[in-house]
Amino acid sequence: MALLMKQRVLWASLTKGTVISRCLGSSSIQGQVAASLEDELKAAKPLSEMPGPKTYPVIxxxxxxxxxxxxxAFHKYYLRANVTYGPTFRLVVPGFGPMILMTHPDDCEKLLRLTMHNPVRTPIASLKAVRDRAIDDFFEKKAGILVENGDEWWRVRSRVQTPMMKPKVVGTYLQQMDQVSVEFMDRIAELQAKHGEMPNDFQFEMYKWALESVGLVALNRRLGCLNPSIREDSDALRLIEIVNDIFQALNDTEISLGLWKLFPIPPYKKLKNRHEQFLEIAVRSMQQTEAAILAQDPDSEHEVSLMESLLMTEGLTKKDVVTLILDMLFAGIDTTSHTLGFILYLLARNPDAQAKLQAEVDTVLRDHEGPLLPKHMAQFSYMKSVVKETLRMYPLTLGVGRxxxxxxxxxxxxxxxxxxxVALSMVTGWDEQYFPRAKEFIPDRWSRSRPLGPIHPYASLPFGAGTRMCIxxxxxxxxxxxxxxxxxQRFTVDYKYKDMDVLTRLVFMPSEPLKFSFTERKQ
Incomplete structure (x- = not known):
C-alpha cells in the first residue's frame, strides 16, 4: 500500500528536480590539460586554411x-564534398557559423572526448521552440533530453539512463515484445497470401509493429495496432500518421536556414499543429496507463514498469516523465522500422547471409516453442553482426555533432x-580505408576474429557514444x-525490385516501397 501511495503522490507532484554537478577533475590536472592545449593551438594551422567550398560574406x-x-537526399552532398575536399573540410552556414566536417575515426574519438563532460548538441531548434511555446506552457521551458543541452539535459538524463539502459529492466519486456513479433508474422503471412508479396504500404505495417513494441515499454500496455479490426481514426494509428508528419515537418523546417524564426513558414505551422495533436493523444494514453497502475492490487507482486520506476525517481517531476514518454513514442516508430526495412532488403539481396542467420536462429531455438528468453538473445551473435553491418551501410543519421x-x-x-x-560516421562507414569491401554486406566483418581487419571503435556509431548515446x-x-x-524462423525473404537507397526525413528511410516476398520455410 505504501508503494502505491507513493506512486500516486509522485504522479501528482510537479516539484522541480535539482541539478547534478559533474566533477571535471582536480585543478592540477585541469592546469596540465590547459597548458598542453595551449601548445597544441600554437602549432595548429589556422581554420582559414582548412579545405572547403568558397565562402562569401553573409551567405x-x-x-x-x-x-x-x-x-x-542531402547525405549525397557530404559524400561528394568528402571526395572533393578530403577527410576534413569546412562549411560556413548562415545562422550556424563555421562547421567542421570530419570522416577520420580518430577525429571523431577526439571530438567526443573533448566534449564528454558537457556534450552540447546542435539543438532541434524548431522542436524546442514549439515546446517552449506550447499551450498552457505545458513543458515549462523544459523540452526534454532530445533537444535540451547543459544542466537541464543532464538533470533528466542522469536520472533516467539507468532504468532505460539496464539490460535487466529492458529484459522484463522481452516476452511481450516477442508476442508482438509473433503476431506480426501472422500479419505478414496474411498479406503474402492476399497480394503475393508485400503491398506498397508495407512500411506503414512496420510502423504499426514498431509502435506496438515501443508502447509496451513507454506505456506498459498493448495499444492494439495489430488488431485487424482497429479503426482508422484510433489513437494508435493517428499517432503513427502524426509522427510521420512531424518528422517531415521537422526536416523541412530545420533545413530552411532559420526562416521559420522570421515568419511562420508552412512546415513550421504544420509542425506546431501536429505536435499539439501528438501531445494530446500521448497524454491521454499516459492517463490510461496511470489509471491501470493505480487500479492494481497494492498487495500483489508484479514487475515494476519503466513508467512506475521513473515516477518513483527522486528529482523527476511528472512532466519530466510525460516528456520522456512522449519522446520514446516519437523516436521509437520510424527508427526501428526503417532499420528493419534495410535489414530485410540486405538479407534478401544476400541469400548466403540470410541462410546463415536462419541457421543460427534454428540452432539457438531448436525445438523451443515458448517465448524468447534472455538466454536465446545472448546467443544471437551473427544476428547482432547483421544489425551492426546494416547500420554501417544504412545508418539513420549523418553522424555525431557537437x-x-x-x-x-x-x-x-x-x-x-x-x-x-560533425563526425560524418555515414561517410566513414562507406570508406574502403576503414571498411574493406565497404559496398558489400559482410556481417562477419564484426565477428571477434575480425576477418577483414580491425575496426576502429569510432568508425561506426549508429547510436552515438558516451553520455549522449541514444538512451x-x-x-x-x-x-x-x-x-x-x-x-x-518462419520465412525466407526475397526482393525483386529497384536497388534501395536512402531518403531524408530527419532520419533516413528506405527510398523504395518494401515490396518483399516472404516464403514459408519447411519446418
Missing part, C-alpha cells in the same frame, strides 16, 4: 551547397569555441532481435 558556403543539395565550448585542435587545425564539429538503444535492439528471430 557563407550557401551557393555551393544549394548548387548540389537534394533536400530528399558545439565546441572552447578552442581546440581537430585534424591539425585550430577550431574556435562556438564552432560546430533507447537497448530497447530498440531488443525489438529488432525479436523481430529478426521470428521472421527468420
Amino acid at each position: 557563407g558556403s550557401l551557393p555551393d551547397m544549394l548548387a548540389d543539395f537534394d533536400r530528399k 558545439i565546441l565550448e572552447k578552442d581546440c585542435v581537430l585534424s591539425g587545425y585550430a577550431v574556435p569555441k562556438g564552432a560546430t564539429a 533507447g538503444r537497448r530497447i530498440a535492439e531488443q525489438e529488432m532481435y525479436t523481430f529478426l528471430a521470428r521472421v527468420m
